């Protein structure tokens with residue numbers, strides 16, 4: 213029930229701006245349904261008039277013509293009003309799902325890094341290509357019918373009672389059985405349709421993860437186990453899909469069968485009632501024809517509503533999942549807080565403790581200070597917490613205790629906007645976006661001139677490579693992203709950073725997997741980008757940081773050694789061993 217309330221709340225939120233259109237649509241459908249409800253009455257009256265005419269009452273012909281005309285007018289209004297209502301609905305449905313899509317994308321842009329770290333990309337994509345699609349389909353197909361069929365259902369009951377109470381009761385006699393059967397089948401269908409959406413999202417997440425890791429799968433010959441993982445998840449989806457569709461599909465034939473049975477009851481019991489009441493043949497015939505029609509218009513809504521059940525259910529599930537995302541915690545308001553002006557003294561971590569999950573501390577009281585214009589390099593074995601430390605500087609995560617300080621002020625006091633404006637990040641796995649190389653380099657400074665772009669590329673040691681491409685700076689990235697090596701991508705990312713000129717640079721160097729020539733280029737580009745700039749570098753190859761002003765060694769979340777390259781070598785400790793081992797490997 214709570215889920216249903218949540219889903220309906222979501223729909224109400226996105227339908228509110230279109231309430232006038234919805235009201236006009238409901239009004240038009242009301243007209244259409246009234247026309248549909250009165251048509252059988254006119255048809256019955258026409259049959260009665262015809263009966264009278266055949267019984268040699270010549271004046272009844274005029275009545276016959278009159279009722280036939282009214283019946284045709286009713287049909288016309290029904291079709292016309294339905295057509296206009298359909299057009300109006302199509303417009304507001306497209307608009308409503310459009311704003312759902314935009315809101316979802318905007319919301320995702322405000323999410324914390326923690327959210328992305330804990331949600332698979334594929335599952336997030338399923339929100340767009342499965343949940344919103346389901347809502348669109350339901351709005352387009354089912355909502356129109358939900359409104360019109362409800363009006364038709366209620367209207368038919370009212371008119372039936374107005375015409376003949378006994379026959380109305382006969383027509384509705386089977387309703388409790390119908391509702392009981394429908395309710396129990398729907399309950400089952402609902403359970404499996406809910407599961408179906410969850411299974412689609414799990415499968416999407418798996419496909420996305422496996423495709424991203426295709427290189428590793430191929431390299432390790434893991435294709436079989438990858439396929440087995442897919443088959444397992446796909447099989448679960450197949451089963452829930454079958455069950456969901458089976459139970460929701462069961463409704464239509466069952467309801468249709470019941471409607472036929474009901475029709476037989478209306479004709480036979482209705483005939484008895486007509487005969488017993490001593491009506492004239494013409495009136496009796498007209499009445500039976502009218503109620504045969506009403507028995508249909510009474511059952512059609514029930515049949516339609518149940519046949520749209522799965523569509524509506526999928527949309528309700530989608531709405532709940534989307535509203536769950538809307539309720540997720542966002543990053544702090546980007547513009548609230550002090551505006552960071554720049555760095556005059558230092559950037560520091562003071563007694564920082566941090567954990568991703570409660571009770572599993574990753575950093576245990578880190579103290580690091582980077583004076584303005586200096587470079588601090590962080591080295592340490594894998595899993596020691598280097599990336600975690602880096603994430604704290606840009607406030608991707610907040611500390612459990614202690615502080616991250618810029619010029620002695622807690623980073624949480626600054627607006628996120630200004631922190632991110634002053635902190636530049638070059639990641640190990642640099643991402644290039646769709647567009648040209650030039651677009652990618654001017655990413656952080658969209659108004660940069662071509663001269664500035666070229667100069668940044670020059671300093672980042674990537675200009676020669678870019679100029680060797682047939683389209684140079686205008687080379688499109690979309691399809692060729694994979695043509696660039698990890699090192700080349702990082703050099704472009706360094707060029708991007710040079711152009712946006714941040715006061716504080718956080719750099720995760722990518723030299724671990726690149727060839728010697730690229731390594732040298734990265735080294736040179738790093739030296740240029742860090743020159744005179746306050747910088748924090750995660751180093752994988754110690755050769756690249758021998759000139760750093762300060763080197764800190766991180767192990768199991770604690771800084772165990774700190775000093776210049778020479779000091780640390782002289783100490784003969786962990787850093788010394790690390791360095792000697794790497795030199796041997798080189």
Ligand SMILES: Nc1ncnc2c1ncn2[C@@H]1O[C@H](COP(=O)(O)OP(=O)(O)OP(=O)(O)O)[C@@H](O)[C@H]1O
Nearest residue numbers: 329568569574592593594595596597598599600601
């Ligand atoms: N998003 C996360 N959620 C939970 N635990 C995490 C998350 N990211 C990292 N960890 C854990 O935190 C610890 C430190 O990881 P981190 O990535 O900071 O190490 P690292 O020194 O950068 O390693 P590497 O050199 O391999 O990149 C590891 O035990 C890791 O499993």
